[in-house]
Amino acid sequence: MSAEISPIPYANDLGFRLLSISARGAEFELASEERFMGNPLLRAFHGGVICGFMECAMSETVMRILGYDAQPRLINLTTSFLGSAQVDQALRVETEVTKAGRRFVGVYARSYQGSVDRIVAKASALFRVSEGSPAPSFGERGHGGG
Amino acid sequence: MDGMNMVALLARPEVRSVFEQLPGAHQDLGIELVSVDDGEVRMRLPAAGRVARRTTSAAVHAGAVITTMDSAMGLSVLVHLSAPSSLATLELRYDELREPGESPSILVAARCAGIFHDVAYVDAVAKDDEGDFARAVARFVITGGGDDFMAGAMRLLAGDFEPDQGDA
Numbered sequence: 001m002s003a004e005i006s007p008i009p010y011a012n013d014l015g016f017r018l019l020s021i022s023a024r025g026a027e028f029e030l031a032s033e034e035r036f037m038g039n040p041l042l043r044a045f046h047g048g049v050i051c052g053f054m055e056c057a058m059s060e061t062v063m064r065i066l067g068y069d070a071q072p073r074l075i076n077l078t079t080s081f082l083g084s085a086q087v088d089q090a091l092r093v094e095t096e097v098t099k100a101g102r103r104f105v106g107v108y109a110r111s112y113q114g115s116v117d118r119i120v121a122k123a124s125a126l127f128r129v130s131e132g133s134p135a136p137s138f139g140e141r142g143h144g145g146g
Numbered sequence: 147m148d149g150m151n152m153v154a155l156l157a158r159p160e161v162r163s164v165f166e167q168l169p170g171a172h173q174d175l176g177i178e179l180v181s182v183d184d185g186e187v188r189m190r191l192p193a194a195g196r197v198a199r200r201t202t203s204a205a206v207h208a209g210a211v212i213t214t215m216d217s218a219m220g221l222s223v224l225v226h227l228s229a230p231s232s233l234a235t236l237e238l239r240y241d242e243l244r245e246p247g248e249s250p251s252i253l254v255a256a257r258c259a260g261i262f263h264d265v266a267y268v269d270a271v272a273k274d275d276e277g278d279f280a281r282a283v284a285r286f287v288i289t290g291g292g293d294d295f296m297a298g299a300m301r302l303l304a305g306d307f308e309p310d311q312g313d314a
Contacts, residue, residue: 007201009196009199010198010207011207012196013196034169035173037169037171041232046171047213047216048171048214048216049171051208051209051213051238052212053209055209071199073245074208076242077208077239077240078240080236080237081234081238087170
C-alpha cells in the first residue's frame with residue numbers, strides 16, 4: 001500500500017491505498033496500471049489480480065479492525081465475477097467483516113468501478129487468526145464467538 | 147483461424163513466447179507456460195520477493211498463485227475447445243491446503259473437466275517443492291468472440307500487442 005506500508009509484500013507491490021475505515025469494514029482503491037491487465041484484446045483487469053486485491057483488502061481489514069498484529073491465514077476465497085473491470089480505470093474494494101470468531105474470521109468484499117452500483121466482482125473469504133489476540137472491540141458488539 | 151488446433155498452436159515456440167510476453171499480469175509476474183499435454187495445462191510462477199505473502203518468508207502470496215491458476219484454467223478451456231474463443235471467469239474458488247514453502251517457483255496444473263452448453267468446469271492444483279498446497283475450481287463462460295476478436299487473436303499470436311491497430 002502506498003500511504004502506509006503493509007506487512008504483506010504482495011500488497012505493497014500492488015500499491016493500493018486505504019480510502020476509509022469503519023467499525024465493520026474498509027474501502028481501498030487500486031490505481032489503473034497496464035501490468036494488471038489480463039487479455040490485451042479486452043483491456044480488462046486480470047481476474048487473478050482482482051482476487052489478489054480483494055484478498056489483500058480483506059487481510060488488511062482483519063488486521064486493522066480486529067487489531068491482529070499477525071497476518072491472518074487464508075483458508076479459502078470464493079470470487080464471483082459479475083462484469084469486466086476496465087484496466088484504464090481505478091478499481092475499488094469495499095470489505096465487511098461478517099464473522100469475527102476467536103479462531104476464524106469471515107470477510108465479504110465487493111469490487112466496483114465508477115459508481116458503487118457497478119459491481120465487477122464479489123468475494124467471501126475465511127481466515128484463520130491466531131488465538132491469544134482476541135478482537136475485543138468487535139466482539140463486544142455481539143459478533144464474537146466461533 | 148477455423149480449424150486451427152490450439153494444442154498444435156501452443157506447441158510452437160513462437161506462440162508460447164507470445165503468450166508469456168503478453169503485456170499485463172503474465173509479463174509482470176513472469177508466468178511461464180510449461181506444457182500443454184493431454185488436456186492438462188501447466189504454468190510456472192517464479193517466487194519473486196515482491197509477491198511474497200510476508201516480509202519474513204519468500205512464500206508466494208495467494209493473489210499471485212490465483213492469477214496463475216486463473217490463466218492456466220482459462221487456457222485449459224481453450225485447449226478443450228480446440229479453437230480460439232473469448233472467455234470470462236464466472237466464479238473461482240481457491241482453497242489453501244497449507245501455506246506454500248519457500249520454493250523457487252510454484253507449478254500450477256489445470257484441466258477442463260467438461261463443457262455444458264456454454265459453461266466450462268475447470269479444476270486446478272498448485273504445487274511447491276513439497277507437493278500440492280492449494281486447489282481451485284472455476285467456471286468459465288464461453289463468450290465466442292466475433293470476427294473482430296478473431297482478428298485481434300491473430301494479431302496477438304503474431305506478436306502485435308497494440309489493441310487499436312487494424313493491420314492484421
